[in-house]
Amino acid sequence: MPERQGLRIGFDVGGTKISICVLDASGNYVFKTESPTPRDDYAGFLEVASSLLKQAHAAVPEASHASIGLGIPGEIDVVSNTVKNANSTCLIGHDLEADLARVFGQPVRIANDAQCLISSEVHDGAAKGATVAFGVILGTGVGGGVAINGEAWRGNNRLAGEWGHNAFPDRDGGHTGSPCYCGRDNCIETVLSGPALVAAYADATAGENAQLHEIEKMVADGDPVAREVLTEYIDNLGKALATVVGVLDPEVIVLGGGVSSIHAIYRELPERIAAHMFHSSPASPRFATSIVKSRWGPDSGVRGAARLWPLPR
Ligand SMILES: [Zn+2]
Incomplete structure:
Protein backbone atom coordinates (compact mmCIF):
# COMPACT_ATOMS: atom_id res chain seq x y z
CA MET A 1 0.00 0.00 0.00
CA SER A 120 16.74 4.67 -9.28
CA GLU A 121 18.65 1.40 -9.52
CA VAL A 122 20.83 2.01 -6.44
CA HIS A 123 17.77 2.92 -4.36
CA ASP A 124 15.64 -0.14 -4.97
CA GLY A 125 16.78 -1.77 -8.18
CA ALA A 126 19.50 -3.89 -9.71
CA ALA A 127 22.37 -2.00 -7.99
CA LYS A 128 20.84 -1.77 -4.51
CA GLY A 129 23.56 -1.82 -1.87
CA ALA A 130 26.44 -1.12 -4.26
CA THR A 131 29.04 1.39 -3.03
CA VAL A 132 30.00 2.38 -6.58
CA ALA A 133 27.70 1.67 -9.51
CA PHE A 134 27.68 2.67 -13.17
CA GLY A 135 24.47 2.89 -15.21
CA VAL A 136 24.43 2.78 -19.00
CA ILE A 137 21.57 3.60 -21.34
CA LEU A 138 21.92 1.86 -24.69
CA GLY A 139 18.93 3.31 -26.51
CA THR A 140 18.36 5.90 -29.21
CA GLY A 141 21.38 7.55 -27.63
CA VAL A 142 24.09 6.29 -25.29
CA GLY A 143 24.56 7.77 -21.84
CA GLY A 144 26.01 6.83 -18.51
CA GLY A 145 25.66 7.78 -14.87
CA VAL A 146 27.54 7.15 -11.63
CA ALA A 147 26.21 6.49 -8.13
CA ILE A 148 28.36 6.49 -5.01
CA ASN A 149 27.11 5.33 -1.61
CA GLY A 150 23.56 5.07 -2.87
CA GLU A 151 23.30 8.53 -4.46
CA ALA A 152 23.78 9.77 -8.03
CA TRP A 153 27.12 11.55 -8.34
CA ARG A 154 26.85 14.34 -10.88
CA GLY A 155 30.39 15.67 -10.81
CA ASN A 156 31.98 19.12 -11.03
CA ASN A 157 30.93 19.61 -14.64
CA ARG A 158 27.70 17.68 -14.07
CA LEU A 159 29.02 15.17 -16.59
CA ALA A 160 29.97 12.23 -14.35
CA GLY A 161 29.46 9.03 -16.31
CA GLU A 162 28.49 10.80 -19.52
CA TRP A 163 30.89 8.86 -21.72
CA GLY A 164 28.61 8.39 -24.74
CA HIS A 165 30.22 11.37 -26.45
CA ASN A 166 33.79 10.47 -25.63
CA ALA A 167 35.73 9.13 -28.60
CA PHE A 168 35.22 5.42 -29.23
CA PRO A 169 38.45 3.78 -28.05
CA ASP A 170 40.01 1.61 -30.70
CA ARG A 171 43.46 0.19 -30.00
CA ASP A 172 44.02 -0.58 -33.68
CA GLY A 173 43.43 3.06 -34.61
CA GLY A 174 40.49 2.12 -36.81
CA HIS A 175 37.63 4.54 -37.36
CA THR A 176 34.61 2.65 -36.07
CA GLY A 177 31.99 5.34 -35.51
CA SER A 178 30.26 7.87 -37.71
CA PRO A 179 29.41 11.59 -37.49
CA CYS A 180 27.40 12.35 -34.33
CA TYR A 181 24.55 14.85 -33.80
CA CYS A 182 26.78 16.58 -31.22
CA GLY A 183 28.95 17.85 -34.07
CA ARG A 184 31.87 15.50 -33.60
CA ASP A 185 32.94 12.25 -35.12
CA ASN A 186 33.42 8.74 -33.77
CA CYS A 187 31.50 9.21 -30.49
CA ILE A 188 30.83 6.03 -28.49
CA GLU A 189 27.12 6.70 -29.08
CA THR A 190 27.51 6.28 -32.84
CA VAL A 191 28.91 2.77 -32.30
CA LEU A 192 26.74 1.51 -29.42
CA SER A 193 23.26 3.06 -29.77
CA GLY A 194 20.29 0.89 -30.76
CA PRO A 195 20.13 2.55 -34.21
CA ALA A 196 23.89 1.83 -34.65
CA LEU A 197 23.29 -1.90 -34.03
CA VAL A 198 20.35 -1.92 -36.45
CA ALA A 199 22.50 -0.10 -39.04
CA ALA A 200 25.37 -2.57 -38.56
CA TYR A 201 22.99 -5.43 -39.40
CA ALA A 202 21.67 -3.57 -42.46
CA ASP A 203 25.29 -2.98 -43.61
CA ALA A 204 26.23 -6.63 -43.15
CA THR A 205 23.23 -7.81 -45.19
CA ALA A 206 23.40 -5.14 -47.91
CA GLY A 207 20.28 -3.38 -46.72
CA GLU A 208 18.04 -5.85 -44.86
CA ASN A 209 16.15 -4.11 -42.09
CA ALA A 210 15.72 -5.85 -38.75
CA GLN A 211 14.76 -4.45 -35.38
CA LEU A 212 16.67 -5.29 -32.18
CA HIS A 213 14.34 -8.11 -31.10
CA GLU A 214 14.49 -9.61 -34.60
CA ILE A 215 18.30 -9.55 -34.55
CA GLU A 216 18.22 -11.27 -31.15
CA LYS A 217 15.83 -13.93 -32.48
CA MET A 218 18.02 -14.56 -35.53
CA VAL A 219 21.04 -15.04 -33.25
CA ALA A 220 19.06 -17.55 -31.17
CA ASP A 221 18.07 -19.36 -34.39
CA GLY A 222 21.72 -19.63 -35.47
CA ASP A 223 21.80 -16.99 -38.22
CA PRO A 224 25.55 -16.49 -38.85
CA VAL A 225 25.37 -12.87 -40.05
CA ALA A 226 23.25 -11.70 -37.11
CA ARG A 227 25.62 -13.62 -34.82
CA GLU A 228 28.65 -11.86 -36.28
CA VAL A 229 27.03 -8.42 -35.99
CA LEU A 230 26.06 -9.02 -32.35
CA THR A 231 29.49 -10.46 -31.49
CA GLU A 232 31.16 -7.33 -32.87
CA TYR A 233 28.69 -5.08 -31.02
CA ILE A 234 29.36 -6.83 -27.70
CA ASP A 235 33.10 -6.61 -28.29
CA ASN A 236 32.78 -2.86 -28.99
CA LEU A 237 30.70 -2.45 -25.82
CA GLY A 238 33.47 -4.29 -23.97
CA LYS A 239 36.08 -1.90 -25.36
CA ALA A 240 34.09 1.18 -24.33
CA LEU A 241 33.27 -0.18 -20.85
CA ALA A 242 36.89 -1.26 -20.23
CA THR A 243 37.74 2.47 -20.13
CA VAL A 244 35.07 2.95 -17.44
CA VAL A 245 36.48 0.04 -15.44
CA GLY A 246 39.95 1.57 -15.80
CA VAL A 247 38.75 4.79 -14.12
CA LEU A 248 35.89 3.87 -11.80
CA ASP A 249 36.02 0.08 -11.43
CA PRO A 250 32.40 -0.16 -10.21
CA GLU A 251 30.90 -3.09 -8.29
CA VAL A 252 27.90 -3.19 -10.60
CA ILE A 253 27.19 -2.04 -14.15
CA VAL A 254 23.46 -1.66 -14.86
CA LEU A 255 22.25 -1.67 -18.45
CA GLY A 256 19.08 0.11 -19.59
CA GLY A 257 17.57 1.19 -22.92
CA GLY A 258 16.33 -0.93 -25.83
CA VAL A 259 19.58 -2.85 -26.42
CA SER A 260 19.63 -3.98 -22.76
CA SER A 261 16.81 -6.44 -23.59
CA ILE A 262 19.22 -8.64 -25.58
CA HIS A 263 20.00 -11.50 -23.21
CA ALA A 264 23.24 -12.66 -24.85
CA ILE A 265 24.91 -9.42 -23.71
CA TYR A 266 24.84 -10.48 -20.04
CA ARG A 267 26.47 -13.83 -20.86
CA GLU A 268 29.14 -12.55 -23.23
CA LEU A 269 30.00 -9.00 -22.13
CA PRO A 270 32.04 -9.75 -18.97
CA GLU A 271 34.59 -11.71 -20.99
CA ARG A 272 34.80 -8.95 -23.65
CA ILE A 273 35.36 -6.22 -21.03
CA ALA A 274 38.03 -8.40 -19.44
CA ALA A 275 39.71 -8.85 -22.83
CA HIS A 276 40.13 -5.08 -23.21
CA MET A 277 40.97 -4.01 -19.67
CA PHE A 278 44.35 -3.94 -18.03
CA HIS A 279 45.37 -7.02 -16.10
CA SER A 280 48.54 -8.87 -15.41
CA SER A 281 47.60 -12.25 -16.85
CA PRO A 282 45.96 -11.81 -20.26
CA ALA A 283 45.51 -15.56 -20.60
CA SER A 284 43.10 -15.79 -17.67
CA PRO A 285 41.51 -12.39 -17.07
CA ARG A 286 39.38 -12.13 -13.96
CA PHE A 287 36.45 -9.75 -14.06
CA ALA A 288 34.70 -9.19 -10.76
CA THR A 289 32.00 -6.68 -11.75
CA SER A 290 28.34 -7.77 -12.03
CA ILE A 291 26.60 -6.75 -15.23
CA VAL A 292 22.84 -6.62 -14.71
CA LYS A 293 19.71 -5.45 -16.45
CA SER A 294 17.87 -2.44 -15.08
CA ARG A 295 15.07 -3.54 -12.75
CA TRP A 296 12.76 -0.64 -13.53
CA GLY A 297 13.36 -0.35 -17.28
CA PRO A 298 11.60 2.70 -18.76
ZN1 LIG B 1 28.58 12.86 -29.95
Whole structure:
Protein backbone atom coordinates (compact mmCIF):
# COMPACT_ATOMS: atom_id res chain seq x y z
CA MET A 1 0.00 0.00 0.00
CA PRO A 2 1.35 3.44 -0.88
CA GLU A 3 2.02 5.64 2.12
CA ARG A 4 1.38 9.37 2.39
CA GLN A 5 4.73 10.12 4.02
CA GLY A 6 8.14 10.85 2.57
CA LEU A 7 6.60 11.88 -0.76
CA ARG A 8 8.84 12.98 -3.62
CA ILE A 9 7.90 14.02 -7.16
CA GLY A 10 9.79 12.98 -10.28
CA PHE A 11 9.46 14.08 -13.91
CA ASP A 12 10.93 12.24 -16.86
CA VAL A 13 11.18 14.25 -20.08
CA GLY A 14 11.34 12.09 -23.18
CA GLY A 15 11.20 12.85 -26.87
CA THR A 16 7.55 11.76 -27.11
CA LYS A 17 6.15 12.05 -23.59
CA ILE A 18 6.64 13.72 -20.23
CA SER A 19 5.92 11.48 -17.23
CA ILE A 20 5.33 12.51 -13.64
CA CYS A 21 5.11 10.39 -10.51
CA VAL A 22 4.65 10.88 -6.79
CA LEU A 23 6.72 8.23 -4.96
CA ASP A 24 6.35 7.38 -1.29
CA ALA A 25 9.31 6.67 0.97
CA SER A 26 9.17 2.94 0.14
CA GLY A 27 9.16 3.53 -3.61
CA ASN A 28 5.45 2.88 -4.23
CA TYR A 29 3.63 4.99 -6.79
CA VAL A 30 1.07 7.23 -5.10
CA PHE A 31 0.33 8.92 -8.43
CA LYS A 32 1.59 8.57 -12.00
CA THR A 33 0.55 10.02 -15.33
CA GLU A 34 2.02 11.36 -18.58
CA SER A 35 1.42 13.81 -21.39
CA PRO A 36 2.81 14.19 -24.94
CA THR A 37 5.99 16.32 -25.22
CA PRO A 38 5.23 19.50 -27.20
CA ARG A 39 7.38 19.67 -30.33
CA ASP A 40 9.81 22.59 -30.66
CA ASP A 41 7.87 24.72 -28.19
CA TYR A 42 9.63 25.68 -24.96
CA ALA A 43 6.73 27.76 -23.58
CA GLY A 44 4.42 24.83 -24.36
CA PHE A 45 6.81 22.50 -22.54
CA LEU A 46 6.67 24.66 -19.38
CA GLU A 47 2.86 24.72 -19.59
CA VAL A 48 2.62 20.92 -19.83
CA ALA A 49 5.02 20.48 -16.90
CA SER A 50 2.98 22.92 -14.83
CA SER A 51 -0.29 21.20 -15.70
CA LEU A 52 1.15 17.76 -14.78
CA LEU A 53 2.28 19.11 -11.41
CA LYS A 54 -1.20 20.55 -10.76
CA GLN A 55 -2.72 17.13 -11.53
CA ALA A 56 -0.32 15.48 -9.08
CA HIS A 57 -1.10 18.01 -6.35
CA ALA A 58 -4.85 17.65 -6.92
CA ALA A 59 -4.63 13.85 -6.72
CA VAL A 60 -2.28 13.84 -3.72
CA PRO A 61 -2.73 16.99 -1.62
CA GLU A 62 -0.05 15.72 0.82
CA ALA A 63 2.48 16.15 -2.03
CA SER A 64 1.93 19.91 -2.32
CA HIS A 65 5.27 20.57 -0.60
CA ALA A 66 7.11 17.52 -1.97
CA SER A 67 10.54 17.97 -3.61
CA ILE A 68 10.71 17.90 -7.41
CA GLY A 69 13.38 16.24 -9.54
CA LEU A 70 13.50 16.15 -13.32
CA GLY A 71 15.28 13.80 -15.70
CA ILE A 72 16.11 15.16 -19.15
CA PRO A 73 17.89 13.70 -22.16
CA GLY A 74 20.70 16.25 -21.87
CA GLU A 75 22.91 18.21 -19.47
CA ILE A 76 22.94 21.53 -17.67
CA ASP A 77 25.98 23.52 -18.72
CA VAL A 78 28.03 24.29 -15.65
CA VAL A 79 29.01 27.79 -16.85
CA SER A 80 25.80 29.18 -18.39
CA ASN A 81 23.39 27.00 -16.35
CA THR A 82 21.49 26.29 -19.58
CA VAL A 83 20.55 22.96 -21.15
CA LYS A 84 22.97 21.44 -23.63
CA ASN A 85 23.32 18.13 -25.49
CA ALA A 86 19.55 17.51 -25.31
CA ASN A 87 17.73 15.31 -27.80
CA SER A 88 14.58 17.32 -26.96
CA THR A 89 16.06 20.29 -28.75
CA CYS A 90 13.44 22.85 -27.60
CA LEU A 91 15.12 22.76 -24.17
CA ILE A 92 18.58 23.69 -25.49
CA GLY A 93 19.90 27.07 -24.43
CA HIS A 94 17.27 27.65 -21.74
CA ASP A 95 17.85 28.02 -18.01
CA LEU A 96 15.42 25.20 -17.30
CA GLU A 97 16.15 25.01 -13.58
CA ALA A 98 15.33 28.72 -13.08
CA ASP A 99 12.28 28.65 -15.37
CA LEU A 100 10.78 25.58 -13.71
CA ALA A 101 11.51 26.98 -10.24
CA ARG A 102 9.54 30.10 -11.25
CA VAL A 103 6.65 28.12 -12.74
CA PHE A 104 6.50 25.60 -9.86
CA GLY A 105 7.22 28.12 -7.09
CA GLN A 106 9.95 25.92 -5.59
CA PRO A 107 13.47 24.73 -6.48
CA VAL A 108 13.98 21.73 -8.78
CA ARG A 109 16.91 19.40 -9.35
CA ILE A 110 17.73 18.28 -12.88
CA ALA A 111 19.87 15.37 -14.04
CA ASN A 112 20.24 13.50 -17.29
CA ASP A 113 18.30 10.30 -17.93
CA ALA A 114 21.28 8.00 -17.33
CA GLN A 115 21.98 9.65 -13.96
CA CYS A 116 18.30 9.11 -13.11
CA LEU A 117 18.58 5.46 -14.17
CA ILE A 118 21.43 4.76 -11.78
CA SER A 119 19.83 6.87 -9.03
CA SER A 120 16.74 4.67 -9.28
CA GLU A 121 18.65 1.40 -9.52
CA VAL A 122 20.83 2.01 -6.44
CA HIS A 123 17.77 2.92 -4.36
CA ASP A 124 15.64 -0.14 -4.97
CA GLY A 125 16.78 -1.77 -8.18
CA ALA A 126 19.50 -3.89 -9.71
CA ALA A 127 22.37 -2.00 -7.99
CA LYS A 128 20.84 -1.77 -4.51
CA GLY A 129 23.56 -1.82 -1.87
CA ALA A 130 26.44 -1.12 -4.26
CA THR A 131 29.04 1.39 -3.03
CA VAL A 132 30.00 2.38 -6.58
CA ALA A 133 27.70 1.67 -9.51
CA PHE A 134 27.68 2.67 -13.17
CA GLY A 135 24.47 2.89 -15.21
CA VAL A 136 24.43 2.78 -19.00
CA ILE A 137 21.57 3.60 -21.34
CA LEU A 138 21.92 1.86 -24.69
CA GLY A 139 18.93 3.31 -26.51
CA THR A 140 18.36 5.90 -29.21
CA GLY A 141 21.38 7.55 -27.63
CA VAL A 142 24.09 6.29 -25.29
CA GLY A 143 24.56 7.77 -21.84
CA GLY A 144 26.01 6.83 -18.51
CA GLY A 145 25.66 7.78 -14.87
CA VAL A 146 27.54 7.15 -11.63
CA ALA A 147 26.21 6.49 -8.13
CA ILE A 148 28.36 6.49 -5.01
CA ASN A 149 27.11 5.33 -1.61
CA GLY A 150 23.56 5.07 -2.87
CA GLU A 151 23.30 8.53 -4.46
CA ALA A 152 23.78 9.77 -8.03
CA TRP A 153 27.12 11.55 -8.34
CA ARG A 154 26.85 14.34 -10.88
CA GLY A 155 30.39 15.67 -10.81
CA ASN A 156 31.98 19.12 -11.03
CA ASN A 157 30.93 19.61 -14.64
CA ARG A 158 27.70 17.68 -14.07
CA LEU A 159 29.02 15.17 -16.59
CA ALA A 160 29.97 12.23 -14.35
CA GLY A 161 29.46 9.03 -16.31
CA GLU A 162 28.49 10.80 -19.52
CA TRP A 163 30.89 8.86 -21.72
CA GLY A 164 28.61 8.39 -24.74
CA HIS A 165 30.22 11.37 -26.45
CA ASN A 166 33.79 10.47 -25.63
CA ALA A 167 35.73 9.13 -28.60
CA PHE A 168 35.22 5.42 -29.23
CA PRO A 169 38.45 3.78 -28.05
CA ASP A 170 40.01 1.61 -30.70
CA ARG A 171 43.46 0.19 -30.00
CA ASP A 172 44.02 -0.58 -33.68
CA GLY A 173 43.43 3.06 -34.61
CA GLY A 174 40.49 2.12 -36.81
CA HIS A 175 37.63 4.54 -37.36
CA THR A 176 34.61 2.65 -36.07
CA GLY A 177 31.99 5.34 -35.51
CA SER A 178 30.26 7.87 -37.71
CA PRO A 179 29.41 11.59 -37.49
CA CYS A 180 27.40 12.35 -34.33
CA TYR A 181 24.55 14.85 -33.80
CA CYS A 182 26.78 16.58 -31.22
CA GLY A 183 28.95 17.85 -34.07
CA ARG A 184 31.87 15.50 -33.60
CA ASP A 185 32.94 12.25 -35.12
CA ASN A 186 33.42 8.74 -33.77
CA CYS A 187 31.50 9.21 -30.49
CA ILE A 188 30.83 6.03 -28.49
CA GLU A 189 27.12 6.70 -29.08
CA THR A 190 27.51 6.28 -32.84
CA VAL A 191 28.91 2.77 -32.30
CA LEU A 192 26.74 1.51 -29.42
CA SER A 193 23.26 3.06 -29.77
CA GLY A 194 20.29 0.89 -30.76
CA PRO A 195 20.13 2.55 -34.21
CA ALA A 196 23.89 1.83 -34.65
CA LEU A 197 23.29 -1.90 -34.03
CA VAL A 198 20.35 -1.92 -36.45
CA ALA A 199 22.50 -0.10 -39.04
CA ALA A 200 25.37 -2.57 -38.56
CA TYR A 201 22.99 -5.43 -39.40
CA ALA A 202 21.67 -3.57 -42.46
CA ASP A 203 25.29 -2.98 -43.61
CA ALA A 204 26.23 -6.63 -43.15
CA THR A 205 23.23 -7.81 -45.19
CA ALA A 206 23.40 -5.14 -47.91
CA GLY A 207 20.28 -3.38 -46.72
CA GLU A 208 18.04 -5.85 -44.86
CA ASN A 209 16.15 -4.11 -42.09
CA ALA A 210 15.72 -5.85 -38.75
CA GLN A 211 14.76 -4.45 -35.38
CA LEU A 212 16.67 -5.29 -32.18
CA HIS A 213 14.34 -8.11 -31.10
CA GLU A 214 14.49 -9.61 -34.60
CA ILE A 215 18.30 -9.55 -34.55
CA GLU A 216 18.22 -11.27 -31.15
CA LYS A 217 15.83 -13.93 -32.48
CA MET A 218 18.02 -14.56 -35.53
CA VAL A 219 21.04 -15.04 -33.25
CA ALA A 220 19.06 -17.55 -31.17
CA ASP A 221 18.07 -19.36 -34.39
CA GLY A 222 21.72 -19.63 -35.47
CA ASP A 223 21.80 -16.99 -38.22
CA PRO A 224 25.55 -16.49 -38.85
CA VAL A 225 25.37 -12.87 -40.05
CA ALA A 226 23.25 -11.70 -37.11
CA ARG A 227 25.62 -13.62 -34.82
CA GLU A 228 28.65 -11.86 -36.28
CA VAL A 229 27.03 -8.42 -35.99
CA LEU A 230 26.06 -9.02 -32.35
CA THR A 231 29.49 -10.46 -31.49
CA GLU A 232 31.16 -7.33 -32.87
CA TYR A 233 28.69 -5.08 -31.02
CA ILE A 234 29.36 -6.83 -27.70
CA ASP A 235 33.10 -6.61 -28.29
CA ASN A 236 32.78 -2.86 -28.99
CA LEU A 237 30.70 -2.45 -25.82
CA GLY A 238 33.47 -4.29 -23.97
CA LYS A 239 36.08 -1.90 -25.36
CA ALA A 240 34.09 1.18 -24.33
CA LEU A 241 33.27 -0.18 -20.85
CA ALA A 242 36.89 -1.26 -20.23
CA THR A 243 37.74 2.47 -20.13
CA VAL A 244 35.07 2.95 -17.44
CA VAL A 245 36.48 0.04 -15.44
CA GLY A 246 39.95 1.57 -15.80
CA VAL A 247 38.75 4.79 -14.12
CA LEU A 248 35.89 3.87 -11.80
CA ASP A 249 36.02 0.08 -11.43
CA PRO A 250 32.40 -0.16 -10.21
CA GLU A 251 30.90 -3.09 -8.29
CA VAL A 252 27.90 -3.19 -10.60
CA ILE A 253 27.19 -2.04 -14.15
CA VAL A 254 23.46 -1.66 -14.86
CA LEU A 255 22.25 -1.67 -18.45
CA GLY A 256 19.08 0.11 -19.59
CA GLY A 257 17.57 1.19 -22.92
CA GLY A 258 16.33 -0.93 -25.83
CA VAL A 259 19.58 -2.85 -26.42
CA SER A 260 19.63 -3.98 -22.76
CA SER A 261 16.81 -6.44 -23.59
CA ILE A 262 19.22 -8.64 -25.58
CA HIS A 263 20.00 -11.50 -23.21
CA ALA A 264 23.24 -12.66 -24.85
CA ILE A 265 24.91 -9.42 -23.71
CA TYR A 266 24.84 -10.48 -20.04
CA ARG A 267 26.47 -13.83 -20.86
CA GLU A 268 29.14 -12.55 -23.23
CA LEU A 269 30.00 -9.00 -22.13
CA PRO A 270 32.04 -9.75 -18.97
CA GLU A 271 34.59 -11.71 -20.99
CA ARG A 272 34.80 -8.95 -23.65
CA ILE A 273 35.36 -6.22 -21.03
CA ALA A 274 38.03 -8.40 -19.44
CA ALA A 275 39.71 -8.85 -22.83
CA HIS A 276 40.13 -5.08 -23.21
CA MET A 277 40.97 -4.01 -19.67
CA PHE A 278 44.35 -3.94 -18.03
CA HIS A 279 45.37 -7.02 -16.10
CA SER A 280 48.54 -8.87 -15.41
CA SER A 281 47.60 -12.25 -16.85
CA PRO A 282 45.96 -11.81 -20.26
CA ALA A 283 45.51 -15.56 -20.60
CA SER A 284 43.10 -15.79 -17.67
CA PRO A 285 41.51 -12.39 -17.07
CA ARG A 286 39.38 -12.13 -13.96
CA PHE A 287 36.45 -9.75 -14.06
CA ALA A 288 34.70 -9.19 -10.76
CA THR A 289 32.00 -6.68 -11.75
CA SER A 290 28.34 -7.77 -12.03
CA ILE A 291 26.60 -6.75 -15.23
CA VAL A 292 22.84 -6.62 -14.71
CA LYS A 293 19.71 -5.45 -16.45
CA SER A 294 17.87 -2.44 -15.08
CA ARG A 295 15.07 -3.54 -12.75
CA TRP A 296 12.76 -0.64 -13.53
CA GLY A 297 13.36 -0.35 -17.28
CA PRO A 298 11.60 2.70 -18.76
CA ASP A 299 10.33 3.70 -15.27
CA SER A 300 13.90 4.26 -14.03
CA GLY A 301 13.86 7.84 -15.36
CA VAL A 302 10.88 9.07 -13.40
CA ARG A 303 11.75 7.06 -10.26
CA GLY A 304 15.38 8.23 -10.28
CA ALA A 305 14.31 11.86 -10.83
CA ALA A 306 12.17 11.67 -7.67
CA ARG A 307 15.27 10.41 -5.81
CA LEU A 308 17.43 13.40 -6.79
CA TRP A 309 16.39 14.96 -3.45
CA PRO A 310 16.91 13.28 -0.11
CA LEU A 311 13.91 11.89 1.75
CA PRO A 312 12.05 14.62 3.65
CA ARG A 313 12.25 14.30 7.41
ZN1 LIG B 1 28.58 12.86 -29.95
